[in-house]
Structure formats: C-alpha cells, structure tokens
Amino acid sequence: MKKLLEISLGVVTSVGGFLEVGSMATAAQAGALFGFQLIWAVALGTICIIFLVEMAGRFAAVSRHTISDGIRERFGFNAFIWPLLAALLVNFLVLSAEIGGVAIAAELATGIGFQWWALPVAFFAWLLLWKGTFGLIEKGVSILGLVTLCFVVAAVMLHPDWKGVAAGAVPSLPQHDTAKYWFMAVSILGASISPYLFMFYSSGAIEDQWDKSYLGANRAIAGLGMTFGGTISVGVLIVAAVVLGANGVTEVDDYNQLPLMLIPIFGFWGFVLFVASLAVACFGATLEVALQQAYLVAQGFGWTWGEDLKPRDDPGFSLVYTLSLFLAAVPIALGLDPLKLTIFSMALTAASLPLTVVPFLILLNDDRYVGEHRNGVVSNTAVIFIIALGFVLAVVTIPLQIFGGT
Amino acid sequence: MQLLRDILDKQVVDREQVKIGKVDGLVAELRQGKPPRVVAIELGSVALGRRLGAAPGRWAARLAARLSGKRQARPHRIAWNKVRDIGVDIEFDIDVRRTKVFAWQDWLRQHVVGRIPGA
Amino acid sequence: MVAGFIFMISSDCNEGKMVGPVIRLSRACLPLLLLALTSCSSSDTAEQQTELASSTAQAAAMVTDAWLSGAAPSCYASSALLSFAETLADAARQVQSASPSDPARRDALSTALSRLSNAANQAASAVKTEHHAQADQAQQELRAAQGDLAKAYSEYFAPQR
Numbered sequence: 001m002k003k004l005l006e007i008s009l010g011v012v013t014s015v016g017g018f019l020e021v022g023s024m025a026t027a028a029q030a031g032a033l034f035g036f037q038l039i040w041a042v043a044l045g046t047i048c049i050i051f052l053v054e055m056a057g058r059f060a061a062v063s064r065h066t067i068s069d070g071i072r073e074r075f076g077f078n079a080f081i082w083p084l085l086a087a088l089l090v091n092f093l094v095l096s097a098e099i100g101g102v103a104i105a106a107e108l109a110t111g112i113g114f115q116w117w118a119l120p121v122a123f124f125a126w127l128l129l130w131k132g133t134f135g136l137i138e139k140g141v142s143i144l145g146l147v148t149l150c151f152v153v154a155a156v157m158l159h160p161d162w163k164g165v166a167a168g169a170v171p172s173l174p175q176h177d178t179a180k181y182w183f184m185a186v187s188i189l190g191a192s193i194s195p196y197l198f199m200f201y202s203s204g205a206i207e208d209q210w211d212k213s214y215l216g217a218n219r220a221i222a223g224l225g226m227t228f229g230g231t232i233s234v235g236v237l238i239v240a241a242v243v244l245g246a247n248g249v250t251e252v253d254d255y256n257q258l259p260l261m262l263i264p265i266f267g268f269w270g271f272v273l274f275v276a277s278l279a280v281a282c283f284g285a286t287l288e289v290a291l292q293q294a295y296l297v298a299q300g301f302g303w304t305w306g307e308d309l310k311p312r313d314d315p316g317f318s319l320v321y322t323l324s325l326f327l328a329a330v331p332i333a334l335g336l337d338p339l340k341l342t343i344f345s346m347a348l349t350a351a352s353l354p355l356t357v358v359p360f361l362i363l364l365n366d367d368r369y370v371g372e373h374r375n376g377v378v379s380n381t382a383v384i385f386i387i388a389l390g391f392v393l394a395v396v397t398i399p400l401q402i403f404g405g406t
Numbered sequence: 407m408q409l410l411r412d413i414l415d416k417q418v419v420d421r422e423q424v425k426i427g428k429v430d431g432l433v434a435e436l437r438q439g440k441p442p443r444v445v446a447i448e449l450g451s452v453a454l455g456r457r458l459g460a461a462p463g464r465w466a467a468r469l470a471a472r473l474s475g476k477r478q479a480r481p482h483r484i485a486w487n488k489v490r491d492i493g494v495d496i497e498f499d500i501d502v503r504r505t506k507v508f509a510w511q512d513w514l515r516q517h518v519v520g521r522i523p524g525a
Numbered sequence: 526m527v528a529g530f531i532f533m534i535s536s537d538c539n540e541g542k543m544v545g546p547v548i549r550l551s552r553a554c555l556p557l558l559l560l561a562l563t564s565c566s567s568s569d570t571a572e573q574q575t576e577l578a579s580s581t582a583q584a585a586a587m588v589t590d591a592w593l594s595g596a597a598p599s600c601y602a603s604s605a606l607l608s609f610a611e612t613l614a615d616a617a618r619q620v621q622s623a624s625p626s627d628p629a630r631r632d633a634l635s636t637a638l639s640r641l642s643n644a645a646n647q648a649a650s651a652v653k654t655e656h657h658a659q660a661d662q663a664q665q666e667l668r669a670a671q672g673d674l675a676k677a678y679s680e681y682f683a684p685q686r
Binding site for chain 1: 576577579580581583584587588591594595596597598600601604605608609612
C-alpha cells in the first residue's frame, strides 16, 4: 500500500513530463483547428508512453541500473555518444521551451515581458534543485500539479458532443490543411513521448531505491500516472475545440490566446487557473529536464549523482544542471517566441526518438539485465510501431512545415 | 569472463561504495597460447579519448597536461588484483580519496561549487 | 528544391552521354517549377493571411468581451490586443505586397485587414485607460471590420467578371 503512495512519482513525472508547455500548446492548436479529430494522436502517444515508463521502472527495479548507465554499459562508450548527444540537444531545446512556458505564465500574470522572467525562473528552479531533495520535488510538484485537473473539469462542464469525442479517438483523414494535420500529429506524439520522461522515471526509481518487489506497483503507477497526463491533454484539446475552434479562433499562434480557453467557463478564475496550470506544469518540467540532463551525463560517465546529496558531494552532477538551466534560459531571455520554440522542439523530439528508444528496447529484451522480466511481444510491437510512425511522420512533415511556413 | 561485455563500461566503486567512474579502458597482457589476462582498468578523459580514436586520445592527453600538469596526461589505472567483488558494479579494494581520480571534482568543489552558498 | 535542381544540372554537366536526357529533362522542368512557385504565391498568401486574420480578429473580440465582463485583467487584455493588432497589421502588409491579377480586390482585402488592426489597437488603448464606453465602441468597430473582411475575401476569390 505504501508503494501505491509512491504513485506520486508517477504523477509528478506525468505532470512535469507529459503535461507541460508542449502538450498544452499542441493540444490547444490541434483542438482549435481540427476539433476532436486529433484525439487519436494523444491516445496513441499516451499508450506508447505508458509502455515506455513501465519498462523504465521495470528496468531500474530489476537491473538496478538507470537507462543512461545501462545504455553506456551495454553498448559501449562509442555507441553511447550518439543517444547522449541527441538527448542533450533535444533536452536543451525542451528545457528552453519549458522555461519559456513559466515565463509566459509570469507575463500573463504581471504584464512584465516574458524575456525578463527567463533568468529569474531559471534561478528559482536552480535554487530548488540545489537545496531541495528528490522527495521534496516529487511530492511538491505532484500536489501542485493537481491544479491542471481544471481542464478536465472544464471539458466536462462544456457538455461536448461525447460521440464526436469518441470518434476523434479513432484515426481519420483530415478534410483540410492536410500537411498541418500530420505535422500536428507528429508534434503531439513528440510532446507525449519525450525521452527525458522515461529516462527521468528510471533515475527516480533508483533515487527511491526500488527493487523487484516494486514491479506490480510500477505497472499501476505507470498506467495511472501517464493516463492522468493523457486525460488532461485530451481535456485541453476538447476545451480548445469547443471554446476556441467552434468560435472562429482556429489558429492558435499567439500565447495570448491560450487563457481564452478557460475564461468563458470560469470567468476571472479561468484566467487564474490557466496561469497557475501553465506555471506549475512548465516549472515541474523545468526541474525534471534539468535533472535529467545531469542524470544523463553523470550516469553515463559514472560520476557520483543524486538529488538528495549536497552539491559539494556531487560537484559534476550539480554543475551540469546548473549550466543547463542558465544556458537554456538564454534563448528565452533573448526574446525567442516560446510557443514557436515549443512546437518545433516537439517535432524534433519525435524525429530523434529512435536514437534513444531503440537502445532502450534492446536492453529490455536482454536477459543479462532484466532476467526473466523481459519484454513481451505486445510491449515490443506497440513501442516499435508507434516510434516508427512518429519518425516517418516527422521526417516527412518537418521539411514541409519549414518550407510551407507557419 | 568476456572482457568487453563484463568489464568495459561498468561502474567502478571503491571500498566505501563511492562511485569512482566507469571502466573507460582496459590494460591486458597478451600471452602465448593462453587467453589475455587483465592487468588493470583505466579511467578518465584520456582513456575515453583513446576509445574514440588515436587522435582524440592525443588531444585529451594534451588538454589534461595543459590543465593539470604532465602527471595527469596519462589515464588513471587501477590494478586488477585489487578487485574485491563484481556484481552490478565492480568494487575495488582502494580508497578513492587516496587516488588522483577525483582531482577534477575536488578542484570543482574548491573553486566553483564550494563558493556557491548552500552547497 | 530549386537549388537542388540547379546543383544537379551543374554537377552533371561534366558527365558522359547517359545524363544528357536527364539534363534536358531538368532544364525543361526548371522553368515550369519556377512558374508553379510564383503562380501559387499570391492567392495562397491572401488565403493564409485572411484565415489567420479572421481567427485573430475573433480572438480580439473574445478578449474585449472578457475584459468588458470583468473576467480578464487589464494588463493581459491590453497586451493581448496589441499583439493581435500587430498580427493583423502584418497580414495587411503581406497581402498588399503580393502581386495578384486584380489590384482593386487586393486593395479591398488589405484595407479590411488594416481596419481590423486599427480596431484592435483602439480596443487596446480603451482597455489600458479603463474606458468601458470606448471599449464597447472598439468592439463594434471590430465586428464591422470582420464583416468587411468576409466581404472582401469572398470577392477576392469570386470569378473574374
């Protein structure tokens, strides 16, 4: 039972990992332009990440390795360099977008431009990582993250056409803007299936000292936690479809349009709830991605690591997250539009997925690491199919989007 | 025991279970008619550089020499006969504080991390 | 893509007889490709910008409504409206600089877009100075301009008389 309380690991990973600026922005854009039609992309992304997160937890609990550590050990340093570099680059862009998300929330609340908030946000995140413990971050973010349930409440209160919602869960071809439809599908997949998400989960499982007895709880946590995130994303999509799309706001290209989603339903509290949801979800993600950069490097090189340690005891680890945070704040401080950066980094994530997921899948089928807890056919097939789909779509639609121009 | 599979890139810890690093390189003795024998493991940026190629190895050595003096230009070695246990990690019967492996981390602690309040 | 074609042509020039037909084909395709690219652009631009503009105008109307009913704080509403006004002005500029077959219709479209932009700016300053009556007026101006846009858009794409 106490283990199920550790559902907080699943929930924080979900709030910080699944629901963040990427999933909110892509769901809002998709709902506004295509109504309920792209719900299937969120569903597919959620299914895939449930599998991946469960695998991450199982891998950590059985092999007592984290994913980063495991990839280096199994494939050697020369092969490890590629997923390492790809992950560092994609994480950097995502971290930048998340800091941008918090900065936007701050701008909406105060009127002071988001560029001015970039460094303060990075500093506050750094302070929490420097002084805080893993438990504090885990529980703090998950409790605060419950505010994002307002989207689910809003979606229900709007009495949408539930048959239409269900129909949207089945893939369908678009009636208009074909290239944009597939590009959005790719961005949604990239927003749902972020590598830092399941890598963070494996590090968290080791931080929380999981062993084989946690396997059952792991399945529950992965399933419930990721479904929580996925449901909220669908909530955002439904709200955007009914409040924005149906009222003629079909192109959400300006972050100032986002609070409009909740204002008609909750009035002034809608504005407050939106700003709070955006801030918490993105801040949680900021902490997670920054930590993941540090985990990636420290575990790959065998340094001492751990959020519960004082920074002086793991100087390499601490410096990586410090540098990551302040470097990632720079593009936002220079005025790069966080919304555009978000959409782009989500698509890039989808394109880079094979590089990190394929080694991970191989590890989950290697009995030297996971013994008899190897992947079944279902897990392998589901993940391979979804990753391949995401990759193919990304490779096709990203150039089209760049040349088609948004 | 398969050298590459079971030793290379594995986590190394000292007798206090402190993480030292990963096995970045191996030193083996070739023998006539018998399989090679592991003599020592290597750790550090110079060993890693050599894994990537001869040229990166040289650059790593030059950089290390410039930053910390000629003695750091060679990879750190731990003799294989000091192995105590091999499981998830490889445990050596040494005290990492008596080696130079953590020289860069100590430097960071003194000059950067330690100077920031709350470390 | 065009650059790709040119590269192929110049690098093949030194090869033997087999690439002759390829070169001839590319040289024939190149002008067609350029023609296709230029002829697509102006009505595409008009369509794209109009869709963006009507979406943005609707957002501006929603923000003004929200402010009038007290649901949106003034600093958010005014900066949102200014941002929308900028997008609308940019749409007007883009349409104006495209070169279509009928300049009169293009002018009508870009005028409608400019009117929208001005209406949004009006709303922004009304919100900033907390003038409800002015904001109401700006709201009506916005709606009228939206009507203008719809009319100009359908005429733009109507068949030539």
